Amino acid sequence: MNATTIEHRTMRALTMRLDDETFAIDAESVREILEVVPVTRVPSAPDAVFGLINVRGSVVPLADFRVLFGMDRREATEDTRIVVVEVRLDDERLVAGLLADKVHEVVDLDAGVQEAAPRVGMRWPAEFVQGIAKRNEAFVIIPNVEKIFATLAAA
Amino acid sequence: MTMTDANETFRTEAADLLETLQAGLMELERTPGDLALVDSVFRALHTIKGSGAMFGYTAAAAFVHEFETVFDGVRKGRTPASSALIRIALGACDHIHALVQSPDASDSGGEPILDALREAVGSSTSEPTPVADPVSAAEPVTGWRVRFRLPSDALILGTSPILLLEELSAFGPCDVRAVIGGVPELGALDPEASYLEWEVTLQADVPRESVEDVFMFLSMTGDDLVIEPLDPDQPVMPEVHADVHEENHDSVGHAASSIPQGAATGAGRSGGGSGAVPARSFRADKAGTSLRVPAERLDSLMDRVGELVIAQARLSQLASASTDQNLKSVAEDLERLSASLRDTTMGIRMVPIGSLFGRFRRLVHDLSHDLGKEIDFVTSGEETELDKTMIEQLADPLVHLIRNAADHGLERPDARLMNGKAPTGTLRLSAVYAGAEVAISIADDGAGLDAGRIRAKAVEAGLISADQALAESELFQLIFHPGFSTAKEVTALSGRGVGMDVVKKTIEGLRGSIDIASRPGQGTTATLRLPLTLAIIDGLLVRVGDGRYTIPLAAVEECVELPRDTEIAPKGRSFLNVRGALVPYLRLREIFRTEAPADLHPKVVIVSSGETRVGLVVDQIIGNNQTVIKQLSRLHAGLKTFSGATILGDGSVALILDVLNLVGSGQDLDERSTAKSLGRAA
Numbered sequence: 099m100n101a102t103t104i105e106h107r108t109m110r111a112l113t114m115r116l117d118d119e120t121f122a123i124d125a126e127s128v129r130e131i132l133e134v135v136p137v138t139r140v141p142s143a144p145d146a147v148f149g150l151i152n153v154r155g156s157v158v159p160l161a162d163f164r165v166l167f168g169m170d171r172r173e174a175t176e177d178t179r180i181v182v183v184e185v186r187l188d189d190e191r192l193v194a195g196l197l198a199d200k201v202h203e204v205v206d207l208d209a210g211v212q213e214a215a216p217r218v219g220m221r222w223p224a225e226f227v228q229g230i231a232k233r234n235e236a237f238v239i240i241p242n243v244e245k246i247f248a249t250l251a252a253a
Numbered sequence: 254m255t256m257t258d259a260n261e262t263f264r265t266e267a268a269d270l271l272e273t274l275q276a277g278l279m280e281l282e283r284t285p286g287d288l289a290l291v292d293s294v295f296r297a298l299h300t301i302k303g304s305g306a307m308f309g310y311t312a313a314a315a316f317v318h319e320f321e322t323v324f325d326g327v328r329k330g331r332t333p334a335s336s337a338l339i340r341i342a343l344g345a346c347d348h349i350h351a352l353v354q355s356p357d358a359s360d361s362g363g364e365p366i367l368d369a370l371r372e373a374v375g376s377s378t379s380e381p382t383p384v385a386d387p388v389s390a391a392e393p394v395t396g397w398r399v400r401f402r403l404p405s406d407a408l409i410l411g412t413s414p415i416l417l418l419e420e421l422s423a424f425g426p427c428d429v430r431a432v433i434g435g436v437p438e439l440g441a442l443d444p445e446a447s448y449l450e451w452e453v454t455l456q457a458d459v460p461r462e463s464v465e466d467v468f469m470f471l472s473m474t475g476d477d478l479v480i481e482p483l484d485p486d487q488p489v490m491p492e493v494h495a496d497v498h499e500e501n502h503d504s505v506g507h508a509a510s511s512i513p514q515g516a517a518t519g520a521g522r523s524g525g526g527s528g529a530v531p532a533r534s535f536r537a538d539k540a541g542t543s544l545r546v547p548a549e550r551l552d553s554l555m556d557r558v559g560e561l562v563i564a565q566a567r568l569s570q571l572a573s574a575s576t577d578q579n580l581k582s583v584a585e586d587l588e589r590l591s592a593s594l595r596d597t598t599m600g601i602r603m604v605p606i607g608s609l610f611g612r613f614r615r616l617v618h619d620l621s622h623d624l625g626k627e628i629d630f631v632t633s634g635e636e637t638e639l640d641k642t643m644i645e646q647l648a649d650p651l652v653h654l655i656r657n658a659a660d661h662g663l664e665r666p667d668a669r670l671m672n673g674k675a676p677t678g679t680l681r682l683s684a685v686y687a688g689a690e691v692a693i694s695i696a697d698d699g700a701g702l703d704a705g706r707i708r709a710k711a712v713e714a715g716l717i718s719a720d721q722a723l724a725e726s727e728l729f730q731l732i733f734h735p736g737f738s739t740a741k742e743v744t745a746l747s748g749r750g751v752g753m754d755v756v757k758k759t760i761e762g763l764r765g766s767i768d769i770a771s772r773p774g775q776g777t778t779a780t781l782r783l784p785l786t787l788a789i790i791d792g793l794l795v796r797v798g799d800g801r802y803t804i805p806l807a808a809v810e811e812c813v814e815l816p817r818d819t820e821i822a823p824k825g826r827s828f829l830n831v832r833g834a835l836v837p838y839l840r841l842r843e844i845f846r847t848e849a850p851a852d853l854h855p856k857v858v859i860v861s862s863g864e865t866r867v868g869l870v871v872d873q874i875i876g877n878n879q880t881v882i883k884q885l886s887r888l889h890a891g892l893k894t895f896s897g898a899t900i901l902g903d904g905s906v907a908l909i910l911d912v913l914n915l916v917g918s919g920q921d922l923d924e925r926s927t928a929k930s931l932g933r934a935a
Contacts, residue, residue, distance in 0.1 A: 136904075138898070157885070
């Protein structure tokens with residue numbers, strides 16, 4: 099996608115907090131939100147996909163986007179949640195869990211307020227960001243979940 | 254059933270029948286006089302024709318019919334089943350296959366094949382009368398001609414002629430005709446009396462007493478029952494078919510009696526269709542015990558069983574912590590049941606690999622002709638079973654390896670003679686269980702791989718440097734590199750340098766491996782090692798640090814204590830003395846970078862893959878468990894150490910160790926210490 103295009107559509111999104119940033123994920127792709135469950139560490143897997151969890155009988159990889167966005171990993175607190183998302187990856191369905199420090203709410207991010215990811219002044223790889231939206235005078239980062247998982251899968 | 258389903262079923266069935274047909278034809282080439290084989294070939298042809306016509310595959314049915322007509326010469330023993338004839342017949346099989354797969358395509362190419370067939374058979378062209386039903390044609394068989402008439406009160410007394418006829422047909426192929434001369438006019442007809450007489454031509458080599466026994470409960474006198482030996486020279490079926498049908502209609506017309514009518518049509522059906530019908534329905538009786546099920550239903554059944562096994566493990570864990578005896582006994586029952594359900598379900602998915610081998614026989618047959626090499630194709634271990642999905646994916650790689658062996662491996666007959674070998678080359682395809690794996694090998698007794706040429710080619714392609722030291726097995730692995738081919742000339746069959754890399758990829762995709770061994774002048778052997786199944790295995794649960802891992806139990810040879818003194822030994826000398834044999838071992842704590850404190854008494858689980866063994870040092874051995882294999886997602890697919898994950902009784906996830914891969918790295922360790930000059934990273 100061209101980084102300067104502005105998407106003019108209403109997006110229903112789930113907002114969550116990672117460190118001091120707010121992230122928004124397309125609500126369509128969210129399957130469920132879990133409290134923290136026991137995580138099985140996968141030796142020699144990249145930190146960004148460090149573990150596996152049991153989601154009702156399925157083994158699901160658990161990703162920590164903090165690692166990708168240059169934040170420090172940290173222990174789970176009572177606010178910590180796992181957001182289970184389902185995305186398409188080259189015509190295949192991929193279900194994965196995302197660690198969130200706190201899950202806020204489902205909101206409509208209005209057309210026009212999403213801005214293309216600025217190329218400069220960002221501390222994370224531009225290809226992982228689909229756009230920036232403004233909400234209540236604060237910036238909301240919309241990560242490109244498909245792209246992130248595709249990159250991790252190729253690693 | 255929708256029409257598409259029916260068509261699909263027919264196509265699958267036709268594909269199976271064509272395989273039977275091909276197998277029969279090739280067998281016939283070896284034993285040309287075998288009439289039983291000819292019959293089996295004809296049965297397959299006939300079924301294809303029959304169901305083809307039923308499902309509207311008229312082109313295919315018409316072609317098969319012509320094929321049958323021409324091939325009848327072989328059946329009647331007029332024409333020997335020569336190699337040339339068999340080859341044309343195999344070509345005809347391909348044509349039938351094409352017609353079945355794309356019935357709308359124009360029937361091109363059929364006529365030349367038939368012409369070639371007619372020419373090969375010779376006389377058949379001069380026999381314009383189409384044999385409407387070649388199967389019913391006479392052939393020398395032993396048997397009995399049975400003629401019986403039931404006492405007129407037999408029906409009232411509960412005797413059913415159909416049962417008698419069925420009993421007779423159990424001996425072998427039967428031709429039944431009803432003689433209805435005794436049926437009176439409608440007015441004089443007693444609906445409860447039996448007027449019919451049956452003539453049965455039984456083609457089965459059974460003693461007269463057996464036939465008599467069929468009628469032993471009936472009081473029959475004199476003419477009521479006549480059993481005479483079948484005269485082999487006399488045609489089995491005179492032109493009775495037509496009149497049986499006609500009379501049948503007639504008899505239905507005025508014989509309003511429900512019982513004799515039912516008997517007459519019953520007899521008419523089994524006798525009137527064709528000689529093949531009794532044989533086929535007899536076969537169908539046996540086939541009735543098997544069932545064709547779409548693979549995805551089996552897959553979802555397997556998923557459910559997997560979930561059940563997990564739930565059962567949780568229940569067992571709860572029960573073991575409880576004091577409730579009832580709960581414990583229910584949990585035990587459920588454990589036993591789910592284990593047997595698991596085995597049964599797995600068994601359904603397992604298919605003998607022989608189902609693939611038949612296809613290869615045809616391939617080798619064609620290759621032998623195309624390459625001008627005599628090839629003896631020997632197979633063993635057909636009964637070895639593998640997961641169905643795996644077998645399907647194995648077909649292409651094996652085809653490729655067989656082609657390579659025939660094309661590059663085996664020499665031409667003159668070259669073989671010069672080297673003091675028999676002119677006929679041998680290709681061996683075998684499958685054998687090896688622990689948790691199945692080993693499939695393709696061996697030729699050809700010239701062997703030319704290590705020098707492979708090296709030269711690899712250097713030329715920039716894969717290795719000119720002075721790089723490589724073990725022979727590593728050198729052979731280079732032929733799996735994309736774009737690598739040592740064939741001097743490119744033939745239509747192989748030598749284009751594509752394929753071997755795909756073979757390797759496919760096998761590795763199935764979590765298997767491929768090895769090449771070769772001796773100059775003696776031949777080459779390619780060995781594939783594949784895991785038995787993709788679904789559920791018995792596992793040994795171990796703990797390494799704070800993580801729990803499952804090792805496939807079938808790969809576990811034994812568990813030993815790690816001796817204290819080896820603990821102090823420097824890295825790189827990681828060998829264990831197991832009853833005199835040196836076994837390399839891997840510290841899983843190091844591989845997994847575990848930070849949790851180590852146990853004082855580590856254990857070693859010795860696992861094997863084929864001939865090689867390796868010890869895995871763990872902190873604790875927890876015990877056996879049933880392991881439902883869950884594939885790792887694509888995010889973790891790159892990790893070679895693990896073949897999957899499983900869910901434990903407490904709901905947590907444990908990783909399954911990839912024994913093949915670990916043994917491989919153990920071997921590296923071995924080679925590194927024995928040949929220090931290699932200087933490779935593990």
